[in-house]
Amino acid sequence: MHTDPLFYAVAVPAVIILGLAKGGLAGLGMLAVPLMSLVVSPVEAATIVLPILLVQDVVSVWAFRKAWDGRSLAIMLPGAAVGIGLGYLLAARVSTAAVEFAVGLTSIVFGLQQLWKTWRGALEPRHASDWIGVACGVGAGFTSQIAHAGGPPFQLYMLPKHLPRDVFVGTSAIFFAVVNWLKVPAYVALGQFTSQNLHTAAVLLPLAVASTIGGVWVIRRISGPRFYFAMYLLLVLVGARLTWSGLGALVH
Numbered sequence: 001m002h003t004d005p006l007f008y009a010v011a012v013p014a015v016i017i018l019g020l021a022k023g024g025l026a027g028l029g030m031l032a033v034p035l036m037s038l039v040v041s042p043v044e045a046a047t048i049v050l051p052i053l054l055v056q057d058v059v060s061v062w063a064f065r066k067a068w069d070g071r072s073l074a075i076m077l078p079g080a081a082v083g084i085g086l087g088y089l090l091a092a093r094v095s096t097a098a099v100e101f102a103v104g105l106t107s108i109v110f111g112l113q114q115l116w117k118t119w120r121g122a123l124e125p126r127h128a129s130d131w132i133g134v135a136c137g138v139g140a141g142f143t144s145q146i147a148h149a150g151g152p153p154f155q156l157y158m159l160p161k162h163l164p165r166d167v168f169v170g171t172s173a174i175f176f177a178v179v180n181w182l183k184v185p186a187y188v189a190l191g192q193f194t195s196q197n198l199h200t201a202a203v204l205l206p207l208a209v210a211s212t213i214g215g216v217w218v219i220r221r222i223s224g225p226r227f228y229f230a231m232y233l234l235l236v237l238v239g240a241r242l243t244w245s246g247l248g249a250l251v252h
Contacts (some may be wrong), residue, residue, distance in 0.1 A: 007039045015052060015204050016211045022056040023063075023215015023231070024169040029053075030238050033148050034245065036101040046148055050180065051201040052208045057177035064170030069163055072171055075130050076137030076157065080150075080179050083141025088186045090145060099147045101246030103139075107152040107239025114159065116230045125162040133157050144179055145186065149242060155235055165227045169219060189215040 014032040021029030036045035087094075136157035144150030154175060158168060187193055222230065 004039070009148075010039045011036055011048075011200075011204060015208050018049065018052060018056060019208055019211020019213075020215040020218065022053070022060040022173070022212045023217070024060075024165075024172075024219030024227075025215060025234065028234065028238075030149060030151055031241070034241070043192065044197060047187060047194075047197045048204075049202050050183065050187060051111055051193075051198060052055065052175075052204055053180050054184075055205055056208050056212045057173065059209055060169075060173040060216065061177050063213075064166055064218045066170075067164070067166035068174055069161075069169035069228055072133065072158060072161070073174060076140065076154070076175060077135040079137025079139075080109050080141035080144075080175070081182055083138040083143075084139070084145045084179065084186070085141075087145025087214035094146055095250070096147045097246045097249030099143055099246070100149060100242040101250060103143055103152050104239045104242025104246055105242070106156070108209070108243060109237050110156055111232045111236035111239060115229070115236065117207045118219060118229055118232065126160040128157060128160065140175075142177060142184070143251050144176075145183060147242075150176065150179060150237060152239065152242075159228065159231055159235070162228060165219070165222070165224045168227075171195055221242045 014035045017035070018029050021032075033045045033049055034044065036048065040048070083156045136153045139153035139156075140150040143153055154172065157220075158171065163171070219227070
């Protein structure tokens with residue numbers, strides 16, 4: 001278990017951010033691993049975070065268990081499984097920086113486009129074809145495995161549907177709960193679940209559960225239109241972080 005106070009000074013805010021994300025503020029969670037990577041290696045940060053996510057998934061799925069879109073899950077989850085498998089097989093050959101840059105740039109363009117439509121009052125629900133949903137599922141699984149950036153591909157398919165707030169959050173909770181469990185074998189195969197990492201995750205779990213409950217409380221007090229505006233804004237901000245991170249690594 002980590003005992004360095006500096007680690008917990010960074011890990012505590014990271015876990016709170018994860019909780020808010022799991023509570024429904026999708027996109028925020030992508031900031032957690034980079035934040036923890038300031039004090040430990042990115043691989044170790046991701047390994048500590050994964051068990052925490054698995055517990056937070058239980059809380060968020062339970063909170064929104066009565067509101068989810070089964071059709072979207074049926075379309076996206078098989079693709080996500082394929083994407084995770086590809087990410088595991090191609091991890092050594094794919095540039096994480098390039099993936100981050102591409103996903104980030106796409107997120108910025110899409111998010112700004114949707115914000116512009118929202119501002120003009122011209123935003124209408126749009127249901128993309130099933131094959132786009134499958135492709136986004138593959139993208140979400142692949143980027144989640146490679147760069148812990150599965151949120152934007154999922155949102156690219158789901159946000160334009162403008163489902164009721166709780167249905168969107170519930171569908172997201174179930175989708176990423178399954179994706180996170182599908183990632184576990186790869187981490188086990190790579191020997192990342194060390195005693196130190198698991199004990200550190202266990203220490204942070206009470207805070208993780210409390211922050212997820214807090215995230216649920218917050219999201220249920222945001223109206224539908226404001227919720228979607230916040231999601232598009234978060235998508236742009238997360239896209240900017242990914243683009244900056246990916247571009248910085250590519251340049252160096």
